Amino acid sequence: MAVIPAAAMNAPARRVSRATLARVFWRSLFLQAAWNPRGMQNLGFADAIAPALEELYPDPAERAKATARHLEFFNCHPYLAAAILGGAVRLEERVAQGEATPQAVSSFKSALGPPFAALGDGFFWLALRPAAALAAAATEPLLGLGCVFVFLALYNTVHIAARIWLFSVGYVRAEGVVESVARAHMASGTPLLKACGAALAGALAARGVLAAGEPMRPYHALLVASMIVIAWGTLPRLGATRAVYLALLLGLALGARLF
Numbered sequence: 645m646a647v648i649p650a651a652a653m654n655a656p657a658r659r660v661s662r663a664t665l666a667r668v669f670w671r672s673l674f675l676q677a678a679w680n681p682r683g684m685q686n687l688g689f690a691d692a693i694a695p696a697l698e699e700l701y702p703d704p705a706e707r708a709k710a711t712a713r714h715l716e717f718f719n720c721h722p723y724l725a726a727a728i729l730g731g732a733v734r735l736e737e738r739v740a741q742g743e744a745t746p747q748a749v750s751s752f753k754s755a756l757g758p759p760f761a762a763l764g765d766g767f768f769w770l771a772l773r774p775a776a777a778l779a780a781a782a783t784e785p786l787l788g789l790g791c792v793f794v795f796l797a798l799y800n801t802v803h804i805a806a807r808i809w810l811f812s813v814g815y816v817r818a819e820g821v822v823e824s825v826a827r828a829h830m831a832s833g834t835p836l837l838k839a840c841g842a843a844l845a846g847a848l849a850a851r852g853v854l855a856a857g858e859p860m861r862p863y864h865a866l867l868v869a870s871m872i873v874i875a876w877g878t879l880p881r882l883g884a885t886r887a888v889y890l891a892l893l894l895g896l897a898l899g900a901r902l903f
Contacts, residue, residue, distance in 0.1 A: 684719035721764025730814025771837035
């Protein structure tokens with residue numbers, strides 16, 4: 645266990661200003677701009693936290709040491725990484741005040757990166773984004789290309805608000821951010837969003853069938869419905885959601901009168 649020097653224990657309190665926290669959050673939006681195969685998001689993370697390190701470590705040598713630990717390998721979902729970034733800033737305050745060791749910062753990042761990556765991928769990439777896209781597609785007959793703005797409004801409202809909250813709770817609670825994220829019920833909300841996406845996909849498939857509907861081709865609707873039931877019943881690993889998505893593709897193909 646690392647021992648904190650006695651001189652560091654008497655160091656004056658150092659806190660990051662709100663203006664600097666705002667700068668750190670702004671930079672976090674570009675976390676993946678310097679993505680690289682070796683360190684993944686390490687350059688983006690180091691750049692994002694740089695304003696806080698400048699304020700906490702006036703001595704260039706100490707600041708260089710602090711920057712070096714943020715150049716270590718780091719990979720996470722870019723949205724959930726906001727919580728880790730906020731927590732890292734708070735831990736750096738403790739390191740600067742002599743209340744924690746530098747290793748605590750590295751351990752915090754490496755421990756939360758993988759589980760937060762899985763949580764973010766499931767919620768944002770596999771649930772929220774498809775649901776928002778399908779909701780926007782459902783408005784296309786009324787709005788035309790304006791449905792693009794429906795998608796942008798739905799998706800960005802959720803993900804930007806989530807990033808702000810994650811960064812804030814990460815800074816306030818540091819290690820306690822895990823409990824706060826658990827209470828947000830993101831994991832339990834993922835299946836609900838997927839179910840909404842499946843329902844919207846089914847609606848769009850039905851619309852595609854109706855668009856192709858000709859008096860002598862009433863079997864289209866039966867074909868799509870049968871495909872959902874058969875695929876779900878005979879291929880249990882496929883799942884209801886994927887079955888409905890396949891039905892969506894079939895409905896769109898029928899709507900485009902490809903056959």
